[in-house]
Amino acid sequence: MNTAVAKPSMQLLEGATAIAESAILAGCRFFAGYPISPFTPLLEHMSRALPENGGVCINAESEIEGANMALGAGATGAMAATGSCGQGLALMQETIAEAALNETPMVVFNLARNQQDYFQATRGGGWGDYRTIALAPKDIPEAVEHTQLLFHLSRRYRAPTLLYGDPLLAQTRVGVHLRRIEFDELPPQDWALDGTGGGTGESRQIWTWAMGKATNPGLGPDGHWQQVAAKFDRIAELEQRSEQRYAEDADTLVVSFGSAAKFIEHVVEELRAEGHRIGWFRPISLWPFPGPALAGATAGIKRVLVFELNAGQMLEDVRQYARDRDAIRFIGGVSIHESGLSYGPLLDAPEIRARILAAIAEDSTRSTS
Amino acid sequence: MTSARPAAPPAELQLLLIGIGGQGIQLIGKTLAQAATNTGKHAMLAADYGGEMRGGPSNASVVIGTEPLRSLPILPSATAAIVASHKFAGPVPQRLREGGLLLRNSSVVDSGAGREHHRVVEVPATAMATELGAPQASGFILLGAFNRLTGLVPEAELVTAMTALLPPYRAQHATKNAEALSAGAAAVAGQEAPR
Amino acid sequence: MTQELRIVPTDRPPADGKARKVADFRPSLMLGEHGLCPGCGEPVALRILLETLQDLGIVNNSIGVVGHGCYGSFVRIMDVDVLQCLHGRAPSCATGIKRMRPQTAVFTMQGDGDMVNEGLQEVLHTAARGENVTAILLNNGVFGDTGGQQTATTVLGQRTKTSIEGRDPGLHGHPIPVADLVASLDGVGYVARGAVGTAGSIARTKRMIRAAFESQLAGEGFSLVEILTMCPTGWFVGAPQGPDYLAESMEQVFPLGDLRARPKPSGAGA
Ligand SMILES: Cc1ncc(C[n+]2csc(CCOP(=O)(O)OP(=O)(O)O)c2C)c(N)n1
Ligand code: SF4
Ligand SMILES: [Mg+2]
Numbered sequence: 001m002n003t004a005v006a007k008p009s010m011q012l013l014e015g016a017t018a019i020a021e022s023a024i025l026a027g028c029r030f031f032a033g034y035p036i037s038p039f040t041p042l043l044e045h046m047s048r049a050l051p052e053n054g055g056v057c058i059n060a061e062s063e064i065e066g067a068n069m070a071l072g073a074g075a076t077g078a079m080a081a082t083g084s085c086g087q088g089l090a091l092m093q094e095t096i097a098e099a100a101l102n103e104t105p106m107v108v109f110n111l112a113r114n115q116q117d118y119f120q121a122t123r124g125g126g127w128g129d130y131r132t133i134a135l136a137p138k139d140i141p142e143a144v145e146h147t148q149l150l151f152h153l154s155r156r157y158r159a160p161t162l163l164y165g166d167p168l169l170a171q172t173r174v175g176v177h178l179r180r181i182e183f184d185e186l187p188p189q190d191w192a193l194d195g196t197g198g199g200t201g202e203s204r205q206i207w208t209w210a211m212g213k214a215t216n217p218g219l220g221p222d223g224h225w226q227q228v229a230a231k232f233d234r235i236a237e238l239e240q241r242s243e244q245r246y247a248e249d250a251d252t253l254v255v256s257f258g259s260a261a262k263f264i265e266h267v268v269e270e271l272r273a274e275g276h277r278i279g280w281f282r283p284i285s286l287w288p289f290p291g292p293a294l295a296g297a298t299a300g301i302k303r304v305l306v307f308e309l310n311a312g313q314m315l316e317d318v319r320q321y322a323r324d325r326d327a328i329r330f331i332g333g334v335s336i337h338e339s340g341l342s343y344g345p346l347l348d349a350p351e352i353r354a355r356i357l358a359a360i361a362e363d364s365t366r367s368t369s
Numbered sequence: 370m371t372s373a374r375p376a377a378p379p380a381e382l383q384l385l386l387i388g389i390g391g392q393g394i395q396l397i398g399k400t401l402a403q404a405a406t407n408t409g410k411h412a413m414l415a416a417d418y419g420g421e422m423r424g425g426p427s428n429a430s431v432v433i434g435t436e437p438l439r440s441l442p443i444l445p446s447a448t449a450a451i452v453a454s455h456k457f458a459g460p461v462p463q464r465l466r467e468g469g470l471l472l473r474n475s476s477v478v479d480s481g482a483g484r485e486h487h488r489v490v491e492v493p494a495t496a497m498a499t500e501l502g503a504p505q506a507s508g509f510i511l512l513g514a515f516n517r518l519t520g521l522v523p524e525a526e527l528v529t530a531m532t533a534l535l536p537p538y539r540a541q542h543a544t545k546n547a548e549a550l551s552a553g554a555a556a557v558a559g560q561e562a563p564r
Numbered sequence: 565m566t567q568e569l570r571i572v573p574t575d576r577p578p579a580d581g582k583a584r585k586v587a588d589f590r591p592s593l594m595l596g597e598h599g600l601c602p603g604c605g606e607p608v609a610l611r612i613l614l615e616t617l618q619d620l621g622i623v624n625n626s627i628g629v630v631g632h633g634c635y636g637s638f639v640r641i642m643d644v645d646v647l648q649c650l651h652g653r654a655p656s657c658a659t660g661i662k663r664m665r666p667q668t669a670v671f672t673m674q675g676d677g678d679m680v681n682e683g684l685q686e687v688l689h690t691a692a693r694g695e696n697v698t699a700i701l702l703n704n705g706v707f708g709d710t711g712g713q714q715t716a717t718t719v720l721g722q723r724t725k726t727s728i729e730g731r732d733p734g735l736h737g738h739p740i741p742v743a744d745l746v747a748s749l750d751g752v753g754y755v756a757r758g759a760v761g762t763a764g765s766i767a768r769t770k771r772m773i774r775a776a777f778e779s780q781l782a783g784e785g786f787s788l789v790e791i792l793t794m795c796p797t798g799w800f801v802g803a804p805q806g807p808d809y810l811a812e813s814m815e816q817v818f819p820l821g822d823l824r825a826r827p828k829p830s831g832a833g834a
Contacts, residue, residue: 012406012414030664056663060656061689068653068686072629072660075647080660098650141437168442173399173414175406193661195668198644199593199623205639207648214596214641259442266441349445 010175015140015165016041016111018176020049022144023081023107025180026151029055030073030080032066037341038170039085039111063088067095067108074099074106075206077192079151083109086117090125096160097126101208101228103158103191107150108132110162111170113341115258116334118313121164122287128208129229133239134162134286136258138265140174145181152183157235158191164286167342168259235288242290246272246279247297252360254280255294255318256307260332260347264307267353278356283314291321298322305359307352308332309343329363331355381434382521383444387461388453390427393508396534397451398429401512403530404522405433415442433521449519451511452478453494470562472515474507490518492556501552503545513553518561524554591615593623593643603803605793605810606635606702608760612770613673613700614642620777626669627661629654631683633675634708634795652683655690658697669780671698677707680716680742687746687788694751694785698776701742701788704795705814712798716740719817723800739817743790747823753784755824759792759815761807772822779826792818 013021020042023031031046033039043059050057056073060066066082073080082092089096089110099106110117121134133153137143143165150161197203201215212218219227246268247253256264261282268280281297283290298304304322306315312330322328335346345351384401388394395416402414410433417428430447432440449470450461455478465471471487476495492514498507509531516527528547535543593614598607617623628644630636632651639646649657654672662670679687679701687699706724707713714724714731717739721730731739747755754776758769769791776787792814794806801809 010406010409010411012403012412030660032660058659058663058693061685064653065656065686065689068650068656069660069663071649072647072657073664074660075657076627076661076664078664080664094650095653102648139442168415171416172442173402173412174438175411175413193627193645193647195625195627195645195665197624198617198626201595201643203643204645205648206646207639209648211640213639213643263441263443266439266445348443349441 009177011178012173012175014041014173015143015169015171017045018140018144018174018178019109019147019163019165019169020045021178022147023151024049024053024055025178026148027079028081028107028151029053029078030057030070031055031082032058032060032069033083034060034063034066034088036085036088038113038167039083039088039109041170042083042109042111063091064095067092070106071095071099071104074104075193077189077194079105079107079155081107081109081151083111085112086110086120089117089120093120093125096124096132096162097128097130098208099160100126100130100132101128101225102206103228104160104206105154105158106160107147107154108160108162109165111165111167113167114336114343115166115260115309116313117164118257118286118308118310121162122289122317129225129232131232131235131287132160132162133157133235133288134164135241135284136164136286137169137284138258138262138282140169140172141176143169144176144178148181149183152186153239155186155189157231159231159235164258166259237288239285240288240290240293241284242282242293243284244279244281244293244297247281247301250277250279251302252276252278252305252356253298253301253303254278254305254307254356255282255314256280256332257283257286257314260307260309263347263349263352267349267356270349270353271356276360283317286314289317289321291317294318294321295323298324298327302327303359303363304328305331305356307355309335309347329359331359380448381432381438381440382449382519383440383447384431384433384515385444385447385450385461385464386429386431386453387450388427388508390425392427392453393505394427394429394453396531397508397512398431399534400509400527400531401516401521402431402433403534404526407530408522408526410435411438413438413440413442449515451515453508453511455479470518472511472518474511476507488562490514490557490560492553494553497552497556498549501545501548503542503549505542506546506549509546509549510553510556513550514557515553516550517554517557520561524550591618593618594641595643596641598641599637600634601797601803603794603796603806604634605704605760605791605795605806606638608766609700609702609769609791609793610635610638610642612760612766613671613773614644616770616773616777617644617669619774620781622669622777622781625667626671627665629658629661629670629672631672631674631678632709633678633702635673635675635702636709638673652678652681652686654678655683655686655695655697655699658699659690659693659695662695662697666696669698669777671700671777673700673702675708676701676703676705676717677709677715680740684716684740684742687742688749691746691786691788692749692751696753696780696783696785697787698780699786699788700773701790702793703790703814703818704793704798705739706795706798708795708798712795712800717742717818719813722813724798741818743788743818743823746786746788752786752788752824753779753782754787754822754826755789756822757790757792757818757820759810759820761792761794761810761815765820768820775826784827790818792820
């Protein structure tokens with residue numbers, strides 16, 4: 001253990017801090033949020049670090065205000081973000097939908113308490129034909145990358161984007177290398193409000209209804225919302241992300257997302273070492289859901305096990321795309337720590353292993369009887 | 370889309386820290402993880418949620434390795450454990466692997482915690498800390514002992530990391546904590562694992 | 565023989581078809597006609613707001629944040645960069661904008677339903693944070709846009725569609741004097757209440773708007789001008805009766821004038 005090479009650029013950081021630092025590296029200059037566990041350390045870190053980097057962090061008076069502040073900052077073309085856990089994101093739904101429909105980029109961090117916000121992340125609770133790109137990292141190094149990717153995608157598509165994390169991502173400390181990721185060049189932000197349009201007859205407007213100005217009419221709600229819907233169709237095709245292993249050589253495929261997928265990977269490796277024909281599939285983008293990839297991965301699979309820490313939310317998406325709906329078994333469930341603030345006993349490798357083995361055993365007794 | 374994976378992942382030290390609030394469990398976990406990071410290793414510190422108030426359970430796990438870590442943030446099994454308080458020794462017997470090092474605070478932990486197939490080392494940490502005039506430093510006695518037993522990092526790295534981690538209003542504890550680290554190391558001298 | 569006075573009929577175009585506008589009273593920042601009711605006070609407030617931006621020379625350095633109410637349609641005719649925001653949320657959006665563009669004059673335009681019902685906490689917190697933005701409240705005591713229901717500023721006794729026998733404090737509670745609340749907070753640079761019922765009150769209100777923007781440009785903190793506006797449609801009175809009704813009802817409950825003067829006298833040399 002004494003042979004370590006010195007890697008001075010590696011820092012031991014709490015996940016929330018690593019995410020905040022990554023956001024700043026991505027160019028985030030505005031953050032507003034309202035404290036709630038386990039999101040609070042992200043807000044606290046932003047309040048220290050953003051001003052040092054020429055930015056602004058506001059401890060908003062509510063999640064509604066925090067989200068609208070971020071929307072306002074985003075409307076000027078600045079990289080802006082807000083965050084909370086699922087409880088606070090519930091209050092932000094109107095604003096997230098508004099930003100999607102008036103095409104204001106902003107990033108929303110859901111450092112959630114568990115996986116019960118899958119529907120919230122992928123369906124949303126605002127009005128209108130909008131979607132939200134939602135990425136679910138499996139661990140902190142990936143969350144650091146996703147953070148920068150989400151700022152980029154938000155700008156590229158002029159749409160709010162969402163990181164779906166959890167207490168393990170927020171509170172665990174790991175050694176991470178922070179660096180700025182370079183992406184493709186972004187389109188010019190000629191839409192951003194800077195105040196210079198006044199009196200020119202060409203003043204700018206950001207408006208969900210997009211009716212434009214009297215002298216320069218916009219598309220109006222019909223044309224604009226069709227265009228927005230078409231944009232989300234395009235995103236749905238282009239931005240699917242997933243990962244899989246052993247699907248081509250498996251009878252059993254376990255589908256899971258976020259931290260849970262990290263546990264599944266671990267258990268699957270164990271079971272394969274013991275001779276089980278098993279693999280895993282992980283949606284990285286929850287929306288757009290990587291349906292075609294899942295359809296491919298489930299071809300020839302005897303049983304598709306869905307593991308998530310909720311009553312069965314992603315399960316609906318799996319049902320939509322798995323080759324054989326009858327092959328699907330749900331092995332997840334609601335499991336909450338007694339504090340209510342994190343996962344319960346189900347997020348534990350021995351417990352998950354037992355559930356997978358039970359599902360396999362049940363199937364084989366069923367098929368032999 | 371599939372990432373390559375080496376056949377046999379290199380060994381990682383997986384340490385369970387079991388105690389109650391007020392014993393400084395989280396701080397010694399941070400100290401160890403930070404010292405490991407400072408010496409170029411990969412480290413992870415996962416705190417158990419729940420009570421960090423005085424008297425409630427306070428558990429943490431620390432993973433250290435030379436390569437990017439693969440251990441889960443909730444450890445299914447561990448290679449070592451430090452048990453500072455008998456009250457909440459629950460998960461240790463089941464999760465500590467055969468042959469794993471079990472370092473016990475023998476001032477408070479009865480010898481029932483742990484099993485024959487563990488490598489048990491005892492240090493009367495609470496009594497020693499009281500003797501040092503620093504009852505808050507019993508955790509650092511255990512950490513000093515653990516580090517000597519495993520040879521994980523140079524002791525000076527623990528002192529550096531601990532000093533940097535202390536909040537300003539606790540800075541006056543740094544000297545005593547450093548003494549506790551040394552005392553713990555001295556208490557287990559000669560019991561290091563054969564290498 | 566006395567000469568017969570010629571009476572010009574004004575209820576129809578002159579028969580010779582030669583009538584033409586001799587002056588355009590529309591400020592150049594108005595890109596078109598408003599579509600609001602005859603006798604509505606809101607377009608008057610818009611006009612003096614836009615004139616003030618011109619007078620101060622900040623037309624091409626201003627961003628407006630407009631809420632939801634009849635005035636919402638002004639975003640189509642005001643030649644100013646505008647964010648049309650969610651109902652009640654203008655102060656927060658303005659905060660985000662101002663923090664990212666501190667050199668730009670940022671203002672909100674909200675109604676009483678927008679500011680005092682849906683977004684009361686927004687305006688109070690934004691004021692207490694001392695955000696350097698100017699809020700323009702168009703207070704007509706009703707939700708005009710949705711057809712004349714009771715708002716948090718409806719005066720006692722006022723008939724609305726949701727207080728049809730008149731606002732009764734036992735049933736409907738009391739009106740909230742939001743400008744007075746804001747004026748009582750630290751972090752505030754200037755607060756005033758004006759009206760647009762008469763030529764005199766319009767002129768005074770325009771000076772208030774100017775003071776509010778000057779306060780913002782001087783970095784004095786949050787400024788608010790509450791403007792009492794006529795809503796004959798929501799009040800169920802004829803358009804010509806609007807100003808009198810305003811004077812007899814709302815102005816009695818919400819007295820006009822400066823509620824919080826600027827810390828230093830504005831335009832000291834003048
Ligand atoms: C969240 C939300 N709730 C309700 C509405 C419907 N709505 C549109 S305008 C309005 C009332 C506006 O009243 P006020 O701000 O006083 O403006 P006025 O029309 O009187 O000028 C309401 C309730 C809305 N647009 N959004
Ligand atoms: S309803 Fe009232 S506020 Fe709306 S346009 Fe008509 S008069 Fe103006
Ligand atoms: Mg109104």
